[in-house]
Amino acid sequence: EVKLLQSGGGLVQPGGSLRLSCGASGFDFRTYAMSWVRQAPGKGLEWVSSISESGGYDTFYADSVKGRFTISRDNSKKTLSLDMTSLRAGDTALYFCARSAGTYALGINFDFWGQGDLVIVSS
Amino acid sequence: EVVMTQSPATLSGSPGERVTFSCRASQTVGTNLAWYQQKPGQAPRLLIYGASTRATGIPPRFSGSGSGTDFTLTISSLQSEDVASYYCLQYSNWPPWTFGQGTKVEIK
Numbered sequence: 001e002v003k004l005l006q007s008g009g010g011l012v013q014p015g016g017s018l019r020l021s022c023g024a025s026g027f028d029f030r031t032y033a034m035s036w037v038r039q040a041p042g043k044g045l046e047w048v049s050s051i052s053e054s055g056g057y058d059t060f061y062a063d064s065v066k067g068r069f070t071i072s073r074d075n076s077k078k079t080l081s082l083d084m085t086s087l088r089a090g091d092t093a094l095y096f097c098a099r100s101a102g103t104y105a106l107g108i109n110f111d112f113w114g115q116g117d118l119v120i121v122s123s
Numbered sequence: 124e125v126v127m128t129q130s131p132a133t134l135s136g137s138p139g140e141r142v143t144f145s146c147r148a149s150q151t152v153g154t155n156l157a158w159y160q161q162k163p164g165q166a167p168r169l170l171i172y173g174a175s176t177r178a179t180g181i182p183p184r185f186s187g188s189g190s191g192t193d194f195t196l197t198i199s200s201l202q203s204e205d206v207a208s209y210y211c212l213q214y215s216n217w218p219p220w221t222f223g224q225g226t227k228v229e230i231k
Contacts, residue, residue, distance in 0.1 A: 035220070037167075045159075045167065045210055047220040060218040096166055109157035109214050111178065113166035 002026040002112045004097050009117035016087050016121070022080040022097030022114050030054075030075040033100040035110060036082050038093035048095070049082065052106050065091075087121045094118050125149055125216050129209075129223035136201045137231045144226040146194040146211035155215035158187055158196045161225075162207045170209075171196065198228075206230055 008020040022034070035050040049071040052058030059071050070083040080097050095117050098110035126149040136142040146156065154174035159167035169178040171187035174194055184199040198205055211223040 044208075044225045045161075045212075045222040047218070047222070050218070050220070062219050101169070101172060107214055107217050108155075109169065109172050109212055111169050111172075113168075116166055 002099070004099065004112060004114035006095075006097055006114040006117040009095065009119045011120045011122065012087055013123050014088060014121055017083070017085045018087065018119060020082040020084070020095055020097075020117055020119070024078045024080070024099075027099075028103075029073075029078040031103040033104075033106040034073060034080045035098045035100065036071065036080075036095060037098055037110070037113075038091075038095045039116075040090075040093045043093075046093075050100075050106060051080070053104055058106065084119070087119075089121050092119060092121045124219055125152060125213050125221050127211055127213055127221050127223035129211060129226050131226060132224070133227045133229065135229045135231050136198075138201055138203060140201045141197065141199050142201050142228065143195055143197045144209065144228075146189075146196070146223050148192045148194075148213055150216070151191045152213040152215035154190050155213060156187075156189070156194050157212045157214065158185075159210045159212065160205075160207045161210065167210065201228075201230065203230055 003025045005023045036048040050060045051071045055073045068086045097114040099112045101111035128147045156174045158171040161167040175187045186197045208225045208227045210225045
């Protein structure tokens with residue numbers, strides 16, 4: 001069974017930093033691209049960042065987070081991470097990790113999602 | 124960036140009723156369109172990909188159609204468990220991957 005277990009969310013002050021993690025099980029993690037999608041309270045879904053199955057330079061970011069967020073992965077530990085810095089009130093959201101719906105394929109839809117992790121940026 | 128526009132924002136239907144809602148892309152996305160269902164407090168669930176292919180385990184009352192810029196999701200017989208928000212996602216021109224703003228389905 002595919003599982004994505006998230007951790008790391010919480011309350012942080014504006015300008016602060018936070019790291020989100022997403023642990024994968026039930027599939028060959030190293031063969032799937034992964035992404036982060038967020039949802040502000042009462043709002044719709046917004047793509048945040050994606051990384052290819054190998055990681056490295058194959059990373060992509062929404063303009064709203066470029067230069068502040070860094071996506072990474074550790075295939076040996078089957079873990080996806082999102083390092084968030086210079087956090088703003090507008091980054092307050094439920095953050096989901098999501099798997100690309102096919103092996104070795106970045107530009108496709110997402111099939112399995114984590115349970116979500118709440119990040120609140122407030123003083 | 125491809126802008127996805129969904130309509131209506133809210134839809135109310137009776138149990139057993141056929142309901143349809145739409146998603147329009149600001150430029151052609153071929154059939155690189157997916158639909159998700161999200162119930163309150165839950166993660167999104169993939170319903171449809173490739174504009175019309177049901178994901179594994181999705182009941183046949185859900186169907187998708189369309190190509191290019193205009194897409195439709197139909198629930199052939201609305202059930203109480205279908206109360207949720209529905210989002211379309213285009214994955215043709217990326218980054219960014221872009222979602223519609225969602226349609227909220229309610230039961231009368």
